[in-house]
Amino acid sequence: MAATAGVVMVLVDTTVWVDFLSGHPLPQVKVLDDLISEEEDICICGVILTEVLQGIRKDQDYKKTKRYFESLIYLPMTRSTFVAAADMYRSLRKQGVTIRKPIDCMIASVGVEQNTPLLHNDRDFDALEERCGLKVVKGR
Numbered sequence: 001m002a003a004t005a006g007v008v009m010v011l012v013d014t015t016v017w018v019d020f021l022s023g024h025p026l027p028q029v030k031v032l033d034d035l036i037s038e039e040e041d042i043c044i045c046g047v048i049l050t051e052v053l054q055g056i057r058k059d060q061d062y063k064k065t066k067r068y069f070e071s072l073i074y075l076p077m078t079r080s081t082f083v084a085a086a087d088m089y090r091s092l093r094k095q096g097v098t099i100r101k102p103i104d105c106m107i108a109s110v111g112v113e114q115n116t117p118l119l120h121n122d123r124d125f126d127a128l129e130e131r132c133g134l135k136v137v138k139g140r
Contacts, residue, residue, distance in 0.1 A: 009041040009073065010137055011111050013120035014051040021065065028121045031137060043073040045110045047103050075110050085109035088132045097127045108134045
């Protein structure tokens, strides 16, 4: 999938938000920058919201980021989302692939369930893309 061409909605992973907020000039950050500039629909889910906010040290930055995240599309996580995440993890483990952070399976499960591509900078999502049907947005 092209970086932003024709993308309706993009789920942005914690890894990209952390790099974006830290000012790291990575390809995924450029894509996020473009999505924001082009006013594309950007999504998060509960675990991404938690991961990003818990890592912010300064109260002022926390409040600013929390306020910004309120303007993003929030994808719900249901019981079926969590069961699908466990199924993904187990399926990959049976294939000899261990996902380092099970939260990544939760995020991937939301993306698959909502048919929403994920923008990420985490190698664990490569296996989830290859073997579990996760769509991703590639950095430039």
